[in-house]
Amino acid sequence: xxxxxxxxxxxxxxxxxxxxxxxxxxxxxxxxxxxxxxxxxxxxxxxxxxxxxxxxxxxxxxxxxxxxxxxxxxxxxxxxxxxxxxxxxxxxxxxxxxxxxxxxxxxxxxxxxxxxxxxxxxxxxxxxxxxxxxxxxxxxxxxxxxxxxxxxxxxxxxxxxxxxxxxxxxxxxxxxxxxxxxxxxxxxxxxxxxxxxxxxxxxxxxxxxxxxxxxxxxxxxxxxxxxxxxxxxxxxxxxxxxxxxxxxxxxxxxxxxxxxxxxxxxxxxxxxxxxxxxxxxxxxxxxxxxxxxxxxxxxxxxxxxxxxxxxxxxxxxxxxxxxxxxxxxxxxxxxxxxxxxxxxxxxxxxxxxxxxxxxxxxxxxxxxxxxxxxxxxxxxxxxxxxxxxxxxxxxxxxxxxxxxxxxxxxxxxxxxxxxxxxxxxxxxxxxxxxxxxxxxxxxxxxxxxxxxxxxxxxxxxxxxxxxxxxxxxxxxxxxxxxxxxxxxxxxxxxxxxxxxxxxxxxxxxxxxxxxxxxx
Amino acid sequence: xxxxxxxxxxxxxxxxxxxxxxxxxxxxxxxxxxxxxxxxxxxxxxxxxxxxxxxxxxxxxxxxxxxxxxxxxxxxxxxxxxxxxxxxxxxxxxxxxxxxxxxxxxxxxxxxxxxxxxxxxxxxxxxxxxxxxxxxxxxxxxxxxxxxxxxxxxxxxxxxxxxxxxxxxxxxxxxxxxxxxxxxxxxxxxxxxxxxxxxxxxxxxxxxxxxxxxxxxxxxxxxxxxxxxxxxxxxxxxxxxxxxxxxxxxxxxxxxxxxxxxxxxxxxxxxxxxxxxxxxxxxxx
Numbered sequence: 117x118x119x120x121x122x123x124x125x126x127x128x129x130x131x132x133x134x135x136x137x138x139x140x141x142x143x144x145x146x147x148x149x150x151x152x153x154x155x156x157x158x159x160x161x162x163x164x165x166x167x168x169x170x171x172x173x174x175x176x177x178x179x180x181x182x183x184x185x186x187x188x189x190x191x192x193x194x195x196x197x198x199x200x201x202x203x204x205x206x207x208x209x210x211x212x213x214x215x216x217x218x219x220x221x222x223x224x225x226x227x228x229x230x231x232x233x234x235x236x237x238x239x240x241x242x243x244x245x246x247x248x249x250x251x252x253x254x255x256x257x258x259x260x261x262x263x264x265x266x267x268x269x270x271x272x273x274x275x276x277x278x279x280x281x282x283x284x285x286x287x288x289x290x291x292x293x294x295x296x297x298x299x300x301x302x303x304x305x306x307x308x309x310x311x312x313x314x315x316x317x318x319x320x321x322x323x324x325x326x327x328x329x330x331x332x333x334x335x336x337x338x339x340x341x342x343x344x345x346x347x348x349x350x351x352x353x354x355x356x357x358x359x360x361x362x363x364x365x366x367x368x369x370x371x372x373x374x375x376x377x378x379x380x381x382x383x384x385x386x387x388x389x390x391x392x393x394x395x396x397x398x399x400x401x402x403x404x405x406x407x408x409x410x411x412x413x414x415x416x417x418x419x420x421x422x423x424x425x426x427x428x429x430x431x432x433x434x435x436x437x438x439x440x441x442x443x444x445x446x447x448x449x450x451x452x453x454x455x456x457x458x459x460x461x462x463x464x465x466x467x468x469x470x471x472x473x474x475x476x477x478x479x480x481x482x483x484x485x486x487x488x489x490x491x492x493x494x495x496x497x498x499x500x501x502x503x504x505x506x507x508x509x510x511x512x513x514x515x516x517x518x519x520x521x522x523x524x525x526x527x528x529x530x531x532x533x534x535x536x537x538x539x540x541x542x543x544x545x546x547x548x549x550x551x552x553x554x555x556x557x558x559x560x561x562x563x564x565x566x567x568x569x570x571x572x573x574x575x576x577x578x579x580x581x582x583x584x585x586x587x588x589x590x591x592x593x594x595x596x597x598x599x600x601x602x603x604x605x606x607x608x609x610x611x612x613x614x615x616x617x618x619x620x621x622x623x624x625x626x627x628x629x630x631x632x633x634x635x
Numbered sequence: 636x637x638x639x640x641x642x643x644x645x646x647x648x649x650x651x652x653x654x655x656x657x658x659x660x661x662x663x664x665x666x667x668x669x670x671x672x673x674x675x676x677x678x679x680x681x682x683x684x685x686x687x688x689x690x691x692x693x694x695x696x697x698x699x700x701x702x703x704x705x706x707x708x709x710x711x712x713x714x715x716x717x718x719x720x721x722x723x724x725x726x727x728x729x730x731x732x733x734x735x736x737x738x739x740x741x742x743x744x745x746x747x748x749x750x751x752x753x754x755x756x757x758x759x760x761x762x763x764x765x766x767x768x769x770x771x772x773x774x775x776x777x778x779x780x781x782x783x784x785x786x787x788x789x790x791x792x793x794x795x796x797x798x799x800x801x802x803x804x805x806x807x808x809x810x811x812x813x814x815x816x817x818x819x820x821x822x823x824x825x826x827x828x829x830x831x832x833x834x835x836x837x838x839x840x841x842x843x844x845x846x847x848x849x850x851x852x853x854x855x856x857x858x859x860x861x862x863x864x865x866x867x868x869x870x871x872x873x874x875x876x877x878x879x880x881x882x883x884x885x886x887x888x889x890x891x892x893x894x895x896x897x898x899x900x901x902x903x904x905x906x907x908x909x910x911x912x913x914x915x916x917x918x919x920x
Contacts, residue, residue: 372853376653379857564652600648600685 121502121554123626129613131241131262138625141525141557145621150478152622155279157320160347168349169295173327174207176348177285180323182208185215186284189321191314192222192246193289193301193450197360200289200327203352205230209238217241219281221272221313221471222516225249226360234259243281245269246516247506247615255614256512258630264513264615266506266552266628269313269449270475270482270522271620276320277478278622286321288314289355291457293328294336297346301451302338302460302468304330306354308361309430309451309460311340315470318345329355338461340468362453368433373535373564374404380585381491381533381562382411386419387583388560388576390488390529393421397443398428398523399491401452404533408491409433416442427474427483428490428519430466435459438466447483449474449519475522477620484519484526492520494534496548499590501555501570503532504548506617509541511607511631513615517552522620524557529576536563536597542604544594549607551626552617566593608632636693636780636820636849637856640665641674644681651687653853654860658687661695662707663722664785671703675710682714693718693754699732712740715751720780724755725762727772734773749775754820758782759789763804770811779812780849781805783822794825796832798839809844821848830858837862863912870913873906877917880906 119125119137128134144150162168170176188208190201201220208216216239220227223242228250233239235254242264247255255264267275275281290299291306301308306329318324318341325348326341369375381404385391397412399405410433416422423443426434430448432455438446445465451457459466475484484490495515496504503524508514524530534543544563559576561568566588569577581587588596608631615628637655639646641662650658660681666674678694694716696707711719721733730753738748753776755769756762762769763786770779783801787793792800805821812819821840824833837859840848848859865873876893880903883891890899910917 370854372653373649375854564649596686 119623119625121500121551121625123551125624125627126613129263129616132265132616135616135624136622138554138619138623141554141619144623145477150274150278152278154277155282158322167295168297168346170348170350173203173287173325173350173352176325176350177204177207177211179348180285180325182211182213182285184213185217186213187217187219187282189281189283189286189317190220191288191311191317192220192224193308193311193313194226194306194356194361195308196224196226197356197358198224198226198289199352199354199356200287201227202229204287205233205239209233214238215240217243219243219283221269222246222518223248223251227251231259243267243272243275245272245518247513248515252513256507256628256631258610258612258614260614263613263627265618266517266615267618268475268517268522268620269471269519270477270484271618271622272313273316273470273472273476274478274620274622275618276316277476280622283317283321285323285325286314286317287325287327288318288341290326290328290341291355292330292332292336293326293349294332294334294343295349296334296343297324297326297341297349298334298336298339298343299326299328299341299346300336300338301340302457304328304332306330306356306358306361307454307457309457310448310468312449312469312474313471314341316472318342323347325350327352327355329353338468368410369403369407371403374407376564377404377533377535377562378407379411380564380567381408381531382415383583383585384531384560384562384567384580385412385489385491385529386415387580387585388489388529389579391415391421394424395421395488396425396427396486397423397489398426398487398527400493401429401431403493405491405493406431406433408531408533409437413437413442427487428523430456432456435466438463447474475519475526475620477522477525482522482526484522487523487527489529489531490523490527491531491533492524492553494532494543496543496545497532497534497558497561498545498548498555499594501532501558501561501590502548502551503553503555503558504550505552506615507550507628509604511549511609511629513628517617521553521557524553525620529560530558531560531562532558533562536565536593537601540601542594542597542601544590544597546594550617550628554619554625561590563593565596568593636847637690637853638665638823638849638851641678641694642666642670644677647677647681648685651685651690653856655690655850655853655856656847657691657693657717659693659695659720659849660716662703663695663697671697672706675703675707679710679714682711682716691717693720695720695722695756698722699736705736708736708740712737712751713744713746715746718752718754718778720754720756722756722782723758723762723785724769725759726765727768730755730769730772730776734775751775752777754778754780756780756782757804757808758785760786763807766807766811767814770815770817776817778818778820779808780820781808781822784825796836798836805840805845806843812846813844818846819844821845823849823851824855825851827852827854833858834862865909865913869909870915873909873913874915874920876903876906877910877920881920
């Protein structure tokens with residue numbers, strides 16, 4: 117069957133079950149509640165003064181009743197510096213556990229070494245918001261029988277509430293923790309800031325292990341993870357590579373192309389009618405997205421405009437804007453560098469939030485719903501403004517859904533920034549390979565070769581034209597780019613589905629097919 | 636004016652996106668000796684296929700004393716970019732030789748002699764000495780440019796932020812350009828990370844009469860535009876001067892005052908120039 121944006125979605129997928137096709141970005145939410153039943157979190161008990169400390173991770177895992185078919189979860193706050201996921205899966209594999217469902221909030225290149233466990237049946241299912249490197253390639257080539265489910269950050273919380281993801285064991289890395297399991301990422305040698313993605317795991321997992329390389333005297337504050345959800349605590353030598361944990365994405369790019377795109381995007385924002393006193397704002401880290409923040413910061417100072425809050429993955433650049441008084445608060449679900457970690461500790465207006473608070477569509481006020489302006493990147497965008505942030509030009513999974521569709525759905529103004537082509541590969545296409553974010557939630561595309569406004573926003577187009585910005589029809593820009601790059605040879609896929617892209621409300625927006633003859 | 640190395644396809648294809656008033660596709664100093672033919676072929680093809688949007692396109696060829704200059708002209712002239720920039724122009728003789736070859740090629744291709752212009756690049760002490768003759772030699776020469784780095788090398792002096800050593804050359808080039816009603820374009824500012832330094836040097840260039848400045852990195856374009864673009868206040872003032880001038884002229888008054896300041900023909904001419912820069916049709920005010 118076809119969903120509302122014309123993607124073929126099977127009614128039933130082996131290993132997943134019956135699936136519901138995407139209905140439109142806000143269709144299901146209009147009802148005001150979720151039809152699916154919310155599963156209760158586990159109720160556990162400990163005796164007074166019972167010790168939670170374990171000698172090592174293996175001992176802790178042994179106590180949690182590991183079994184075939186179990187679901188194990190992790191957070192991705194350690195980014196590409198993560199040691200804990202691989203360490204845990206190695207132990208489970210040594211114990212001979214099979215058919216594991218891996219439910220990490222995201223996966224990246226630091227997890228390449230678990231590929232062998234996808235091949236030998238140790239891991240047979242994956243839920244994640246992102247997939248890259250060797251794992252992305254192998255999944256695209258069909259290493260697993262059951263398709264990987266790609267969810268958004270907000271969608272993951274919903275999936276846990278509904279029991280689609282039932283976590284048996286959450287192994288949660290922290291840069292500081294105490295003997296009861298109060299834990300934080302805000303200090304310690306491996307500090308990584310907010311623990312936003314892990315909070316839902318700590319609440320819903322049947323068993324919770326906190327792993328830290330920095331045991332501190334009781335109590336560990338701030339209590340990002342709270343002791344009453346934690347079963348065991350383990351001290352290890354290192355939770356990760358600190359140099360890779362702080363991702364270094366906070367430096368403003370020097371690429372003239374990115375700066376050009378960012379400047380145009382900032383001009384769009386300034387003249388959108390949304391750049392007013394008290395506006396809220398989110399940008400991604402790195403590249404053109406972060407550079408937009410540089411230009412917006414200058415415009416705010418020049419025009420005397422002050423915002424209300426910054427949201428999202430937070431960089432030190434955002435912290436600087438908070439400290440300068442340009443924004444009143446930061447809501448921080450994920451932090452990108454050391455300066456943000458210390459800001460969480462010292463500044464009460466730098467507020468650590470959970471992923472549910474951030475973006476779960478099924479609550480009464482996720483932060484993305486209150487967002488005025490968001491600037492997002494894209495691997496591909498099509499003439500209907502649908503965005504792909506998950507598969508590359510070769511059809512291989514190499515990206516992350518993350519908060520892309522969550523923020524696009526919530527923000528009053530969603531600006532997508534990307535070059536119109538990379539190398540000789542067009543980014544603007546007639547049809548993207550995989551839809552993660554539906555075009556109805558995207559308002560403007562800004563590229564180095566032109567600005568395109570979604571025809572659903574004629575009043576926005578009018579105010580941008582009035583401000584002297586040159587607007588192109590996206591169809592014209594697509595043809596212009598095709599004139600430069602030529603038409604790509606289509607990628608060949610088999611009929612096997614290797615991934616499903618779940619929209620934040622739990623419906624299926626697209627599927628990813630197995631690439632043929634991938635090398 | 637944005638310099639783009641002629642052997643860099645990635646930079647060439649994006650040349651037009653940065654909003655530079657003009658692009659200089661360089662076959663000369665930015666291209667290594669063993670890349671000269673590759674650059675020539677690439678620039679030739681790019682001129683035919685890439686849309687440089689609203690930027691004027693100029694190609695800097697190699698000097699005719701090198702083994703490459705003649706071939707550069709053979710490939711580029713038939714495509715008639717907006718201008719050819721000729722490096723190390725030292726004398727009228729240099730221009731004569733250049734124009735003879737260009738016109739010969741244009742004749743072979745049935746092309747007019749008045750479309751593509753010449754930018755004479757002054758980058759030796761000899762060029763500075765002869766700059767007035769160079770500027771007035773031909774109608775095809777519509778801009779003079781100063782090549783600061785080569786001039787300093789020729790003069791055996793070090794590059795300083797103040798540019799003291801080439802100050803006289805700058806002013807002579809501007810004067811020669813003004814005397815002949817053509818453009819003068821200032822040399823590049825090499826430290827791309829020093830935005831303040833670039834702004835200061837651009838302000839100086841504007842104040843002594845240059846009509847533009849060359850850049851080596853697209854990041855420098857906005858700063859230069861900012862300096863050369865008249866402010867709202869300047870535009871408003873210029874508009875008022877031109878309007879009052881017209882009103883007074885109709886009443887037979889040539890000299891008048893606005894807020895106690897005398898307005899006469901030179902002030903009006905300057906105001907008209909400001910409006911022209913701002914893209915306002917001052918003739919119909």
